[in-house]
Amino acid sequence: MEKKDLEVLSKLRHKIDTIDDEILDLLNERARVAQDIGHAKAGQGLEFYNPGRELAVFERLIARNSGPFPSEAIRRVYREIISASLSLEQPMKVAFFGPSATFTHQAAQKQFGFSAQLVAQKSIPAVFEEVRRGRADYGVVPVENTTEGIVSHTLDMFVESDLKINAEILLEISHDLLSLSGKMEDIEKVLSHPQALAQCRHWLEENLPDVPLVDASSTAMAARQAAEDSSVAAIASEIAASLYGLRIVKPKIQDNTNNLTRFLVVGRQLTSPTGHDKTSVLFIVADEPGVLCRMLGPFNKRGINLSKIESRPIKTKAWEYIFFLDLEGHVEDAAVAEALEDLQACCRSFKVLGSYPRCR
Numbered sequence: 001m002e003k004k005d006l007e008v009l010s011k012l013r014h015k016i017d018t019i020d021d022e023i024l025d026l027l028n029e030r031a032r033v034a035q036d037i038g039h040a041k042a043g044q045g046l047e048f049y050n051p052g053r054e055l056a057v058f059e060r061l062i063a064r065n066s067g068p069f070p071s072e073a074i075r076r077v078y079r080e081i082i083s084a085s086l087s088l089e090q091p092m093k094v095a096f097f098g099p100s101a102t103f104t105h106q107a108a109q110k111q112f113g114f115s116a117q118l119v120a121q122k123s124i125p126a127v128f129e130e131v132r133r134g135r136a137d138y139g140v141v142p143v144e145n146t147t148e149g150i151v152s153h154t155l156d157m158f159v160e161s162d163l164k165i166n167a168e169i170l171l172e173i174s175h176d177l178l179s180l181s182g183k184m185e186d187i188e189k190v191l192s193h194p195q196a197l198a199q200c201r202h203w204l205e206e207n208l209p210d211v212p213l214v215d216a217s218s219t220a221m222a223a224r225q226a227a228e229d230s231s232v233a234a235i236a237s238e239i240a241a242s243l244y245g246l247r248i249v250k251p252k253i254q255d256n257t258n259n260l261t262r263f264l265v266v267g268r269q270l271t272s273p274t275g276h277d278k279t280s281v282l283f284i285v286a287d288e289p290g291v292l293c294r295m296l297g298p299f300n301k302r303g304i305n306l307s308k309i310e311s312r313p314i315k316t317k318a319w320e321y322i323f324f325l326d327l328e329g330h331v332e333d334a335a336v337a338e339a340l341e342d343l344q345a346c347c348r349s350f351k352v353l354g355s356y357p358r359c360r
């Protein structure tokens with residue numbers, strides 16, 4: 001580099017250093033305000049974590065952004081700023097359906113950031129139990145997938161549990177091809193969970209036709225094995241790559257690109273309205289003619305959009321069902337409250353599972 005160019009570079013770097021100093025000062029100023037909010041909330045017995053407010057922060061900044069800083073990066077950067085602020089208010093413990101490096105782990109990290117303490121649990125009931133006993137502040141569990149449908153284990157938990165849904169997380173399930181070197185030519189074997197191998201079958205046939213495919217007990221386990229042998233590649237998540245020190249040979253190799261999973265954040269309290277909410281309820285109706293029509297009528301009458309209805313068998317009674325309904329709005333909205341009151345009138349059993357910010 002010529003002396004003149006070096007001088008230009010040095011000036012620009014000095015400019016960046018000055019900007020970074022300002023950013024750092026502002027980050028500390030913001031953290032102090034977040035601490036003040038934390039104290040004010042503690043005084044009123046309010047929850048420190050407020051997913052609705054977080055969403056509003058992300059969305060306001062993304063709408064305001066004129067670039068060139070990428071909008072998606074704004075979400076990620078602010079995710080970590082808020083996560084760090086929250087850890088000053090109160091170190092947060094989040095139980096998730098593990099093991100580590102699963103997609104639920106990734107969803108928990110997306111929602112709570114790196115400053116939260118994420119603790120893997122062996123089962124979905126164990127996640128609920130950790131939160132119920134107060135050993136974790138929140139829990140993250142999967143609830144439905146665009147390819148596989150509902151996760152019945154999670155829905156069944158709400159029948160007995162008093163925990164409330166505080167937020168939903170949408171995650172694109174992206175299967176990445178990972179290895180130690182990150183080079184296609186080093187791959188002699190591909191390892192993954194049978195479902196992940198099946199979801200990437202066409203890509204594997206086209207790109208690695210002669211390489212043997214071997215089943216592993218989980219995508220995380222496949223990544224762990226790939227970390228021990230440079231001739232083995234694993235199909236696993238991005239988080240598995242960072243956990244096991246693997247490189248991405250090829251991202252997003254799944255055949256169906258529209259593979260999304262919805263996760264729920266469960267906590268011990270109901271959350272307050274944000275203006276963009278969704279409510280989930282569970283109920284059992286009497287087994288009599290016209291009851292299905294009557295249970296949906298109150299929502300139709302008030303123009304309330306129903307986004308999902310599921311039924312699950314009642315385990316103690318043959319051919320009777322529990323319904324799970326998702327609707328737009330918050331239980332504190334007048335129209336929603338009235339509709340739910342009408343619904344309750346034709347139910348043998350009824351429970352609000354939570355009102356929480358709709359993922360947009």
Ligand SMILES: O=C(O)C(=O)C[C@]1(C(=O)O)C=C[C@@H](O)C=C1
Binds near residue numbers: 037050051054082
């Ligand atoms: O606004 C609040 O309620 C805060 O506690 C502040 C803050 C933030 O850093 O912006 C931190 C944590 C909450 O989950 C939401 C927002």
